[in-house]
Amino acid sequence: MLFDADGVLQVIPGGWYAAMEPYLGSRAREFLHQTWKDELPTLAGQGDYLPMLASTLLEYGVTAPVEVVHRDVWHRIERIEESFTIVEALRRNGYGVHLGTNQEQHRGSYMRTALGYDDVFDTSCYSYDLRIAKPDPAFFTEAARRMGAAPSTILFVDDSVRNVQGALVAGLQAVVWDIEQGHDALVELLAGHGVDARLTA
Structure with missing residues (x-):
């Protein structure tokens, strides 16, 4: 993921x-x-x-x-805890969970440290570090390389249609979703790709 x-x-x-x-x-x-x-x-x-x-x-x-x-x-960033609950559920269910985001260095560094994202995700793919920004398909090719996974085995979630299209060109599976659609909709989208995001005991 x-x-x-x-x-x-x-x-x-x-x-x-x-x-x-x-x-x-x-x-x-x-x-x-x-x-x-x-x-x-x-x-x-x-x-x-x-x-x-x-x-x-x-x-x-x-x-x-x-x-x-x-x-x-x-730096005025609010973490959406329902999203991170799904991230945790995915991890508990055996999936690798990775971050792929467009950020300049200063905001990206704040996310990595102050918000603790480097401790949450298995691989953190920040555009300033990859030196390629979404929606360039090369961003996703390099992200897959860093994740150590074949592009076709990765499911990408983004709120931008253009970014999702870039991921599809690179061979990833990808879905458009944003928090306004609700987290139940995200769980259903992931299930449609065979990914279980339900939090089990």
């Missing part, structure tokens, strides 16, 4: 725009869409995102230190 993070295992409470509003109010949406474009290369391990973010903050008149803004917005 290979899981995406945002929208599947974790969320930004209230959403990204709400998280940025204390700094930029009604311009939060505009700002985020601009800075996310800057972030794209860093998702594939090219460059450091924080100086880019600092520059855009200054452009928008935000004087707070970039480290503070990054902490308040990019």
